[in-house]
Amino acid sequence: MLLNYNQLGRLKYVLLGITGVICLFLLLPVIFIILLSFGSSQWMIFPPPGWTLRWYVELFADPRWFEAAFTSFKLGLMVTVLSVILGFFASYALIRGRFAGRGFLRALFMTPMVMPVVVVAVALYAMFLRVGLSGTWLGFVIAHTILAFPFAVIAISNSLERFDKAIEDAAILCGASHLEAIWRITLPSIRLGLLSAALFSFLASWDEVVVAIFMASPTLQTLPVRIWGALRQDLTPVIAAASSLLVILTLVLMTIAASLQKVLNR
Amino acid sequence: MIKKFVLASVLIAGSTLAATAADLVFTSWGGTTQDAQKAAWAEAFTKASGIKVLQDGPTDYGKLKAQIDSGNVSWDVVDVEMDFAIAAAKAGLLEPIDFKTVDKSKLDPRFVTDNLVGSFYYSFVIGFNKDVLKTAPKSWADVFDTKAFPGKRTFYKWSAPGVLEIALLADGVAADKLYPLDLDRAFKKLDTIKKDIVWWGGGAESQQLLASGEAPIGQFWNGRIFAIQQGGGNVDASWAQNLTAADVLVVPKGSKNKDAAMKFLATATSADAQAAFAKASGYAPINVDSKNKMDAAVVKSLPDAHTDGQINLNMQYWAEHRDEIAKRWYDWQAK
């Protein structure tokens, strides 16, 4: 009754109404930002007096935006590699291991995700100031890998759990070494898990702003740091143009992910 | 395999780091002012010296101190408020200016000491949006009058010379009796309009608030009003009781590019660079020769043309009392 769509009666329309309003609420900023990016008002007046492509022209004319995006991308890749490697071995230990304290270890691995980001940021900032890692690539990679790591562990342990250990054992029985079995049997079988671990690790770094604010230096700024800076000092509609491109990027990624899922489910 | 990956990441990281060591980093307050500084000073400097100038900002005194304390100084030339610079010089946070490189003789002596040279010179003025307000405000008391001038008003968010003086002026304190500041009286006066205040943390934010009509009246850096007018915004400034202050350029102790920084100061304070900046920003030059190089019309829009009723904010007083005022300021603001 309450869990049957067709038997809800009038309640169905109430729920549909609420859901519709929430959907509009969720869509509003996303659509609005795109409209704003074409508005001609420099002072975020809406509706704007006219329409223009000026902010996109300024965006592409300013190499700092491109550099920031490229920095974010490069950083994301480095973080992804490190996080997936660490995450794989950690997950393998968690799922295959039979040692005491596994639950504790797992909880420990998850803490960077639960911990308030600002605490991680401030703690690393303090340490990096002392050891000379603040404002360096290495410091940035380390900091973001800490944040990305739990996502990799979740994705990889989920798929390791579903993968039948017996197949791996069979390979070892047939004469493969343990590492060989992992490399040739286990890894290919959990490639979906590895892929989503990589994706989440990348996104965890790509979108991250709080730690990045503390790690950044004038010569090393990620895209979110650049937007943050622009929000605080310029407030130019170029931010809207950059944001719109990010929205479109999200849409493209979502479409790719959806079609990938369809292909893989077939 | 794994080792290769890690090694590769470390190598990429290392190579990227090495590429950018020699550039000069200039930090200022962002927005149209920093754009003007970039165009008038940094680009001229790069052309002449071949040294690339990276822009950073906004200026943050905490970050600056953290850099100096940790010995990891990434800012080479910083645009700061003068009262901060005086206090910082006393605390030994600044490099001495090399006056063999920087020509002191042409600089306005009000804005030069052993550790700082003037950046530009400005006034806090009453800005108002002509689309929203029918009559022009004529004094700071008008800004505190929510009946005659309804709507939000906007003031500078951070503890700095300006707002407290404005509150006292609005409350009827004579200009020559401002210092030492009567803080109790100033905060009491501010309390009367506290719920109507929107704070601006940076110049761009102040422009946005005024131009959009979000806050149709308030306290502004004169150059920011000028910039909105240049962009076609229907706003104006009232120069009555305008309060002057200066920004200065400093080199933090431990800067890795000290020599280049001094050369940058020489360029930035030269008559041509100061004139070009003043033209673009509406702020006054600190080089006495610059006015000869500017249009009479532009000179008229500068703070120097509005000395009638002009009040100089007392930087020495502020340098001495910065910390205690700041504590009270932020406590009051968060209440």
Added chain:
Amino acid sequence: MALSLDRNFRLALPALAFLLLFFIVPVLALLLRSVMEPEWGFQNYAELFATNTYARVMFNTFMVAGLVTLISLLLGYPVAWLLAIMPRGLANIVFSIILLSMWTNLLARTYAWMVLLQRTGIINKALLSLGIISSPLPLINNLIGVTIGMVYIMLPFIILPLHATMRAIDPVILQASALCGAGKWQAFTRVLLPLSMTGAIAGALMVFVMSLGYFVTPALLGGTSNMMLAEMIAQLVQSLLNWGLGGAAAFVLLSVTMLLYAFQVRFFSGYADIR
């Protein structure tokens, strides 16, 4: 100890060492500074709780987090419910909208709200022209702005886990309750609500914990009197260089968060992973 005997445990060592060196040590060092600077003792904690301003920030943090959690739960529940039983095609559309908003850059979304919520923004203009209000409502630089912005960000984190719980409930149970003569209201309060409670609490806990430590949205949409702990910590260490007090504030935030996390792991394990 059995711990070191298992060869698989050794595989966890690189990650463990990494976390120890770059996560646990720095965090502990920060906490240590809260009792070491400027001198040994608990004066930072005393100052934190005794000073009006700081105490207000802490109260404000819990108040905002609680408010955001409550509103997100109330708004998210019907959506999660409908999502669990809707025809697939329709549900997919709703899902895409949720994911799109969730995956869009946080700063981009917050920027949009900054413009939308201004006194001269489109929401105020629409309300004015509809005659619902006669003067613009203050929607930004205050509690309303922070709440709207944060609810917007947190909604997916309530809807998604709650939807999973709802999906897992067997509709037959509700049919049974109808057969036994329960009305809709009774079926809801006696059957559906209790059965979905675990998902609701798990989601709410997660949102509460996330809200407690939030930085960007309160900083951009709140006013000077809406400061939350995360922003205060950042300001204390970055602008005021007061590492002792900043460390103490971090410790308060950290211990509350970890306590709630432990609670969640203990009673709702399985839900902790959905995020």
